[in-house]
Amino acid sequence: MIKTAALDINDDNTNNSSSSNEMVVTPWEVKGKVDYDRLIKEFGTQPLTSQLLKRIETHTDNKLHLQLERKIFFSHRDLDTTLELYEKGTKFVLYTGRGPSGPVHIGHLVPWIFTLHLQQTFKTRLYFQITDDEKYLVNDERDLKETTKWSYENALDLIALGFKPEDTFIIYNTKDIDLLYDITLEVAKRITYSTARSSFGFQDSTNIGWVYWAAIQAAPCFIHKKLTGENVPALIPAAIDQDPYWRVTRDVAQKLGYHKPAQIHCRFLPGLGTGGKMSASMPETSIFTTDQPNDVKKKIWGAYTGGKPTAAEQRKTGANPQICSIYQYYHYIFEEDPTKLKEREHKCTTGEILCGECKKDITEKLNKFLEAHQERREKAKNIIEQYHIKR
Amino acid sequence: MIKTAALDINDDNTNNSSSSNEMVVTPWEVKGKVDYDRLIKEFGTQPLTSQLLKRIETHTDNKLHLQLERKIFFSHRDLDTTLELYEKGTKFVLYTGRGPSGPVHIGHLVPWIFTLHLQQTFKTRLYFQITDDEKYLVNDERDLKETTKWSYENALDLIALGFKPEDTFIIYNTKDIDLLYDITLEVAKRITYSTARSSFGFQDSTNIGWVYWAAIQAAPCFIHKKLTGENVPALIPAAIDQDPYWRVTRDVAQKLGYHKPAQIHCRFLPGLGTGGKMSASMPETSIFTTDQPNDVKKKIWGAYTGGKPTAAEQRKTGANPQICSIYQYYHYIFEEDPTKLKEREHKCTTGEILCGECKKDITEKLNKFLEAHQERREKAKNIIEQYHIKR
Numbered sequence: 053m054i055k056t057a058a059l060d061i062n063d064d065n066t067n068n069s070s071s072s073n074e075m076v077v078t079p080w081e082v083k084g085k086v087d088y089d090r091l092i093k094e095f096g097t098q099p100l101t102s103q104l105l106k107r108i109e110t111h112t113d114n115k116l117h118l119q120l121e122r123k124i125f126f127s128h129r130d131l132d133t134t135l136e137l138y139e140k141g142t143k144f145v146l147y148t149g150r151g152p153s154g155p156v157h158i159g160h161l162v163p164w165i166f167t168l169h170l171q172q173t174f175k176t177r178l179y180f181q182i183t184d185d186e187k188y189l190v191n192d193e194r195d196l197k198e199t200t201k202w203s204y205e206n207a208l209d210l211i212a213l214g215f216k217p218e219d220t221f222i223i224y225n226t227k228d229i230d231l232l233y234d235i236t237l238e239v240a241k242r243i244t245y246s247t248a249r250s251s252f253g254f255q256d257s258t259n260i261g262w263v264y265w266a267a268i269q270a271a272p273c274f275i276h277k278k279l280t281g282e283n284v285p286a287l288i289p290a291a292i293d294q295d296p297y298w299r300v301t302r303d304v305a306q307k308l309g310y311h312k313p314a315q316i317h318c319r320f321l322p323g324l325g326t327g328g329k330m331s332a333s334m335p336e337t338s339i340f341t342t343d344q345p346n347d348v349k350k351k352i353w354g355a356y357t358g359g360k361p362t363a364a365e366q367r368k369t370g371a372n373p374q375i376c377s378i379y380q381y382y383h384y385i386f387e388e389d390p391t392k393l394k395e396r397e398h399k400c401t402t403g404e405i406l407c408g409e410c411k412k413d414i415t416e417k418l419n420k421f422l423e424a425h426q427e428r429r430e431k432a433k434n435i436i437e438q439y440h441i442k443r
Numbered sequence: 444m445i446k447t448a449a450l451d452i453n454d455d456n457t458n459n460s461s462s463s464n465e466m467v468v469t470p471w472e473v474k475g476k477v478d479y480d481r482l483i484k485e486f487g488t489q490p491l492t493s494q495l496l497k498r499i500e501t502h503t504d505n506k507l508h509l510q511l512e513r514k515i516f517f518s519h520r521d522l523d524t525t526l527e528l529y530e531k532g533t534k535f536v537l538y539t540g541r542g543p544s545g546p547v548h549i550g551h552l553v554p555w556i557f558t559l560h561l562q563q564t565f566k567t568r569l570y571f572q573i574t575d576d577e578k579y580l581v582n583d584e585r586d587l588k589e590t591t592k593w594s595y596e597n598a599l600d601l602i603a604l605g606f607k608p609e610d611t612f613i614i615y616n617t618k619d620i621d622l623l624y625d626i627t628l629e630v631a632k633r634i635t636y637s638t639a640r641s642s643f644g645f646q647d648s649t650n651i652g653w654v655y656w657a658a659i660q661a662a663p664c665f666i667h668k669k670l671t672g673e674n675v676p677a678l679i680p681a682a683i684d685q686d687p688y689w690r691v692t693r694d695v696a697q698k699l700g701y702h703k704p705a706q707i708h709c710r711f712l713p714g715l716g717t718g719g720k721m722s723a724s725m726p727e728t729s730i731f732t733t734d735q736p737n738d739v740k741k742k743i744w745g746a747y748t749g750g751k752p753t754a755a756e757q758r759k760t761g762a763n764p765q766i767c768s769i770y771q772y773y774h775y776i777f778e779e780d781p782t783k784l785k786e787r788e789h790k791c792t793t794g795e796i797l798c799g800e801c802k803k804d805i806t807e808k809l810n811k812f813l814e815a816h817q818e819r820r821e822k823a824k825n826i827i828e829q830y831h832i833k834r
Contacts, residue, residue, distance in 0.1 A: 185624075189632050230618075238587070240655070261658065263654050
């Protein structure tokens, strides 16, 4: 696992990497308590200001999407200039993706739901890259058959969210390399090994596939021109851990005659354990889209909350929703009504409701959501080929 | 231009890289006086022994091909074990290729002619890789359109030599990356950056496309299994400058369940200038396959020979065919009869013939060869698609 000096952000006062709560945010690993303000500073991105949010509102019926309102998307690069171009008549395309290392969980859906909102609002095309090659390259144990299997499974989840085939183009890297390769060459020719090393923390022992791979993730930023002849910017809604890729891509874009890709960065939905991102490698801390009602019930029941040791104490002093993984589920996705969210928070902090009630409610909401998602996911099997780019 | 410590072989007694006759043999540059015995030692290959040549003879009607007889192919790796497998019933495939940086010259045809001989003798399939991606990546000035154009032009020359479409498969890298990519990933995952650096002399300023590229040249060694299900070794007839690629490929082959590729290495046909390989960047030192009779005449007339300052002196003391670029043309390709070659050599060293006569003869032979080649090259345009691997 690579940790880069630029990305493996230790506390200023210590280099003790054994601290379990140390923040590590790289494209391949996120752990510890994530300090998002610090990421903005260290990565050199821009915060989503209230001024910029107001500008977005003018395009969204004067109502901000929940994920903007609640600052789940919190940072950006060139979103302002992308909007400016849009307002003057230059459209943009959306680009995001998925590393198919296992099943999709609720945390993965968060930025995809927001991407769908952007697509519907701005009536624009989405390129969605499924990076089976990367997942194969960065893990000694994985084989390509496995990541290719997950590519298919994960694409079903994307489609189940409601993306339409007419403006959603799924790129499966190993299957669609013929569409990407010439662009990857253009990009790769302009990234030196030393730039790649300092951006991603590569070491002598890093395999050369991994070294090249930045060019593969860059390619969909520029593919629209190849497919349509239109040279428009790409806007990338994604978690902030992918930022190093966009930095190197932005550095080469204009040399190649393209717009710099813009980004809008989101936070990670915390896992059901004690903090951190959801992790497919700890299945008990994530709700997967294919989980059955009993799985959900069991996982939610075992989830970490901000509750007190005894019910009596909690009724007396209240609990802490800010550290509660269940509360985050409401906050990120499952309580759209801000008044009701506020109410739940209030009841929690005053001891009016106990964790059991919140867990029962979210289990119901989750299972209702998953039942509908799984039904659409099944139907997606019949139409998945429509999302594949035609030759 | 990369020069690696392993490949940029200075004279033992000096590191003076400004010496114009210093030997440099890398996949991207060959210059200076090439010491082939030393390459065998430094690259760690095996000489083609008389014992091995005898063994080859048993497959070729007890007659060695000119290029073996004259030790133009002089070194190998695992040719013996490949023959052993063949004799026991395991076939092999041939693999060679071309970097399409410009027009093909006679020097390029030398190993291709030998490859055709091997193909006809052993009745086996040839994979021929045209590396437009590499030629683009390693030169700042080149664009992909240019290298793709040369891919087509160079393929015509291959076909013109008489390769048949039923057992000759041309791989155009940028067009056929869909066939190669999964294999390149398998290979790349098992080559560390430090191995690539030490094998090819990469530096911090090397672009990441170049770093990856070894995996692309490796892939055709293993493609036969993917296309046919047969796991057989590849035998690569090629100039020895490509050897670093095969070293890294051989190191990963067995880990991936393939045979190690075998090689048979040839010398470079010297250019018409004072020594060194023919170079497309010095057009006056090479005879290109598309040259017209007058071009040939002019170039041959200006060629470097082993002649003396005056005709009188040469008649008296003879000339030196060993340093004569014209004599090399007879030796490599244009005098198949060893007795006649010997005769010409004798007449030269004794002053019986002068350089003008040899130049006149070779011009005739070259123009006759080129006329027929150019005719077949034109016809190749109608059948070139038949050599493209079907999906």
